Amino acid sequence: xxxxxxSYDPVEVEALKPEEIxxxxxxxxxxxxxxxxxxxxxxxxxxxxxxRSPLALANREIGALPPQARAAAGxxxxxxxxxxxxxxxxxxxxxxxERDERVLVEEAVDVTLPYDRAPAGARHPLTTLSERIEDIxxxxxxxxxxxxELEAExxxxxxxxxxxxxxxxxxxxxxxVADEQGSPDSGLVLRTHTSPVQIRSxxxxxxxxYVVCPGRTYRTDELDATHTPVFxxxxxxxxxxxxxxxxxxxxxxxxxxxxxxxxMRTRLRPNYFPFTEPSAEMDMVCFRCRxxxxxxxxxxxxxxxxxGWIELGGCGVVNPRVLIACGVDPERYSGFAFGFxxxxxxxxxxxxxxxxxxxxxxxxxxxxxxxxx
Numbered sequence: 001x002x003x004x005x006x007s008y009d010p011v012e013v014e015a016l017k018p019e020e021i022x023x024x025x026x027x028x029x030x031x032x033x034x035x036x037x038x039x040x041x042x043x044x045x046x047x048x049x050x051x052r053s054p055l056a057l058a059n060r061e062i063g064a065l066p067p068q069a070r071a072a073a074g075x076x077x078x079x080x081x082x083x084x085x086x087x088x089x090x091x092x093x094x095x096x097x098e099r100d101e102r103v104l105v106e107e108a109v110d111v112t113l114p115y116d117r118a119p120a121g122a123r124h125p126l127t128t129l130s131e132r133i134e135d136i137x138x139x140x141x142x143x144x145x146x147x148x149e150l151e152a153e154x155x156x157x158x159x160x161x162x163x164x165x166x167x168x169x170x171x172x173x174x175x176x177v178a179d180e181q182g183s184p185d186s187g188l189v190l191r192t193h194t195s196p197v198q199i200r201s202x203x204x205x206x207x208x209x210y211v212v213c214p215g216r217t218y219r220t221d222e223l224d225a226t227h228t229p230v231f232x233x234x235x236x237x238x239x240x241x242x243x244x245x246x247x248x249x250x251x252x253x254x255x256x257x258x259x260x261x262x263x264m265r266t267r268l269r270p271n272y273f274p275f276t277e278p279s280a281e282m283d284m285v286c287f288r289c290r291x292x293x294x295x296x297x298x299x300x301x302x303x304x305x306x307x308g309w310i311e312l313g314g315c316g317v318v319n320p321r322v323l324i325a326c327g328v329d330p331e332r333y334s335g336f337a338f339g340f341x342x343x344x345x346x347x348x349x350x351x352x353x354x355x356x357x358x359x360x361x362x363x364x365x366x367x368x369x370x371x372x373x
């Protein structure tokens with residue numbers, strides 16, 4: 001049996017050549033540096049530090065060397081593996097820092113957001129404005145009165161002194177409702193104004209009567225930027241002894257000041273309505289320019305077209321025929337009434353350009369008005 005070969009007998013091992021070890025080290029360093037993310041670095045780590053990596057295989061070959069050559073080869077392989085592990089740790093630390101910084105940006109949580117996942121709602125501005133108008137007149141001693149939207153022709157037309165051949169009683173203006181047999185001569189209509197509520201109030205109450213009548217009304221109008229077949233209206237009726245146009249004018253002035261602020265005033269222009277005599281169109285001074293745009297090209301006003309006034313609606317002294325129809329003595333009592341559209345008032349106060357925005361139910365329109373109580 002031969003004894004161990006303890007003499008220096010170099011064995012040529014390819015994997016342990018200095019140039020091979022240096023090449024394996026440099027390849028590992030380059031692969032780590034080229035890794036763009038942690039996944040790529042993980043693959044490079046397996047390839048250059050795993051059990052089948054060049055340096056791991058070289059380390060296994062050290063045992064094939066004679067004792068005198070093992071120390072130098074082991075030192076050379078150890079230094080290479082140490083450099084590879086140091087470069088791997090440095091690159092991993094850098095990539096983890098980049099990942100953490102990116103996560104902080106991409107997955108940031110805004111702690112100022114509301115905790116409630118259900119979005120806050122908002123009251124419709126038409127409801128808010130209608131109630132504000134009601135509050136103005138309730139504070140003046142008026143009573144809020146309501147009535148049915150499906151109304152008898154007598155309340156909607158006859159009691160208001162509208163003759164049978166009046167244009168408003170045609171299908172071009174009014175929705176007529178058929179009876180159970182389908183006959184259009186049912187005598188029922190969808191009310192075209194809230195004036196029937198005034199008639200019902202006079203029939204139900206003894207003068208003096210002071211009522212404000214808000215509600216939904218219907219006309220056979222096409223839906224466009226300034227018209228809608230269903231719209232809100234507010235009407236007011238005052239019947240007492242000695243009421244005149246001056247009382248009407250003072251009431252209108254108080255209303256516009258309460259809605260639009262100090263300095264507002266109204267004017268009356270002669271007109272004709274069957275249910276009032278005399279009748280007038282009521283205008284208010286433009287709440288934007290306060291009339292200063294009239295004749296002043298340097299300060300044009302889009303709201304009033306530089307006319308200084310904005311039309312609100314119709315008004316007048318209650319026609320004696322209306323009082324008689326309701327059993328009120330016109331020799332003793334007189335009264336005044338006026339009415340205007342709530343949508344039109346909302347468009348004035350908040351600069352709404354298209355009436356369709358008001359009625360389409362988009363929360364992006366109603367939410368900015370808030371939940372005013």
